[in-house]
Amino acid sequence: MNKNLYTPFFFLAPALATLLIFFFLPVGAALLMSLTDFDIYALGNMDRARFILFGNYLRALSDPLFWKALFNTGYFVLVGGPLTILVSLAAAIALNSKLLRFKKFFRLAFFMPVITTLVAVAVVWRYMYHPRFGIFNYLLSFFNLGPVDWLGSSAWAMPSLILLAVWKNFGYNMMIFLAGLQAIPDSLYEAARIDGANWWQQHLHVTIPQLAPTTVFVTVITIIGYFQFFAEPYVMTQGGPVNSTLSIVLYLYQQGFRWWQMGYSSAIAFVLFFILVILALLQSAIQKRYQEAL
Amino acid sequence: MNPKTRIMILTALFHLAMLLVSIITVLPFIWMLSASFMQTGEASVFPPKFIPDQFTLLQYRTLFERMNLGRYFLNSLVLAISVTLVSVLVNSMAGYAFAKFTFRAKKPLFALLLSSMIIPGQVTMLPVFLLLNKLGLLNTYFGIIFPGMASIFGIFLIHQYLKSVPDSLIEAARIDGASDFLIYWRIILPLSMPVLVTLALFTFMGTWNDFLWPLIVMTRENMYTLPVALANLLGEYVQDPELMMAGSVITITPILVVFLALQKYYLRGILLGGVKE
Known part of the structure; x- marks a missing residue:
């Protein structure tokens, strides 16, 4: 180890x-700004910004759109998060199976959406959700269902983004x-197996507990990533219809840059x-309890 | 039914199910590709069409000749490459300092960096935007390169890797009289090549795929990156799926090529705790 003080700083x-x-x-600076009424006038002349203490935070509390965005983000995280984790766990167990052949092919196929540009796939999905020509309504038509206005109805827009x-x-999680x-x-x-556990019991009593730290x-x-979701509503719905897909980050982008x-x-x-x-504190508390339980 | 046939049937069903899932994950890309070769209007039909009547490069020609797509492609490429090169250099230097030197502030500094990873990027967006505005760096490549020069995740990744490199080499x-910089350049960098490739790959893909920051910094049309240009084109040409699909194909092709060439490095990055972009 080198004792020279300047080298590491170089x-x-x-x-x-x-x-x-x-x-x-x-x-x-952001913390300070959040305590001021910094707006378009202050943009030209910083002196126009005044300290208003917690005024902005109080404003958020009484802003229905903020609550809407918070609710939508929570909806996305609480439904999309567990769904994503369940699908990835199932896919991982399937890929790990000794019976499966062509593993590399399946792994690559499942992984392809992860690496591709979100904006590009959001554009593609926007057409797949098209009420008249989209593939989703085409598939539904086989079952005499639909057509569903996926991105155009406030009930279906969020589930469509979650899917x-x-x-x-x-x-990625897989x-x-x-x-x-x-x-x-x-x-x-x-x-x-010697204890007579079947396939399902083996996974319930071996896989799930052994994977607990990975799952945490x-x-x-997943939750941290999903809390910041932005490009999907920006590209596909612009937060609509009637703000049903307005997310926290989309809202702060609109407030800040529009x-x-x-x-x-x-x-x-x-x-x-x-x-x-x-959430981070919650996680470390869970991990601590888990380690103590061991 | 004897157990052997049962297992065979189950295995076949299992593979069928896996094939179905892979069709679901890949189908959007196949449709994207095939629609991009269709005539204008051909993809807006019911039932959806998967094979173009007549293969045409019309959409690609329109994009490059009339929509300035070559320029956006160049912007994306210049940014992704320069951010990658600069940040790999800067982060590997810092990672080396944290892994192989002792200095008083080391532990608290490293702890500060790690705990700051929880701060979401959206917090710093506005002040950095104002700063770049003051410096006249909006709508320049530097508006994306400068903030992207260092990343805590990158420093951490290099640090973890170098900890396992024995000090005896260094x-x-030193006994042979090599300077610290020479040691970094001639020993540390070649030794950490695998992790440098991993970091380079993550940085390249992250910069290429990034949307929110270029959307904010690049407001002038000729400075758009591909994702920003794509989102913008959608506003105007939403009735032209064929055109939009061609734009999407161009946006994702470089990333797929780079990934396929270097995928084993990418997987290592995930397992070392890579962050999502």
Whole structure:
């Protein structure tokens, strides 16, 4: 190990300077901004911004659109999150099966949506959801159902975005689950088989408990990612119809960059931050309890 | 039925189900590709059509000749490549410092960086936008390159990898009289090539696929990246699925090629705790 004091700072300087200028200072600036009425007039002349303390946060509390966005985001996270995790777990167990052949092909096929540009696939899905020519209504027509106005009705718009998100993201978690599954020793399954456990019981009593730490990790990254969903509603519904797909990030984008309500927009961003911190604390509490239980 | 036939039937059904799921995951791409080769209006039919009557490159020609798509492609490519090169260099230097040097502020600094990863990017968007505006960097490549130069995840990734590289290699080089920079350049970088490729791949794909930040920084039409241009085209040409599909194909093709070439590095990145973009 080198004792020279200046060398490590030479190596650190570019990264730390970048993070300071474009990350840490802006976090502080955003916090200050969230306490001001920074708007389009302040954009030209900073002196126009006044401190209003928690005015923006109080405004959010009485803003029905903010609550709508929070509710929609919660809907997306609470329905889309578990669905994504369930599908990825099932896919991982299937891919890990000894009976399965052509594993590489299936793995690649399941993974393809993950790597592709979200905006591009959102454009494609927008046409697949087309009420007249889309493939979804075509498939429904075989069962004498529909047509459903997927993106045009406030009841179906959010489920449609959730379906897209599950399709797009499950492959990512699947890879993490797959690594977790491969780390489970075969002897555990053998012991379960000797005890007379069938396929279902083996997974219930071996796979699920053994995967618990992986599941906590996957749940956290999925929830954090889903809380920030933006491009899907931006491209497919613009938050509509009647704000039924307005998300927190879409709302703070609109407030900040369309209406230049930058103080208010920053406050909403901090509410999002606050929610994520609570989730992170919750996760570490769960993990601690889990480790103690071992 | 004897148990052997039963297992065979179950295995066949299992493969059938897996095939069905892979059709679901791949079908949108196939439709995207085939519709992009259709005449204008051909994809707006019921029932949906999967094979063009007559294969045509009309949509691609329109995009490049009339919609300036070549320029957006160039923007995306320049940004993804330069952010990748610069950030791999900057992050690997910082990762090296954290992994192989002792200095007083090391532990608290590293802990501060790691705990800051919870802060969502949306928090810093507005102040960084105002800063770039003041510096006159909106609608320039630097508006995306500068903020993308360093990433905590990248530093962490390199740090984890270098911790497993034995110090003896570095000590031996030092005894031979190599300077710290030479050690970084000649020993650390070549040794960490696999993790550098992983980081480069994540950064390239993340920058290429990013939407929100370029949407904010690039407001002038000729500075759009492909995703921003695509979202914008959709507003005007929503009645032209064939055209939009061709645009989507162009947007995802480079990313698919890069991924297929380097996929084993990508999977390693996920397992090291890669973050989603």
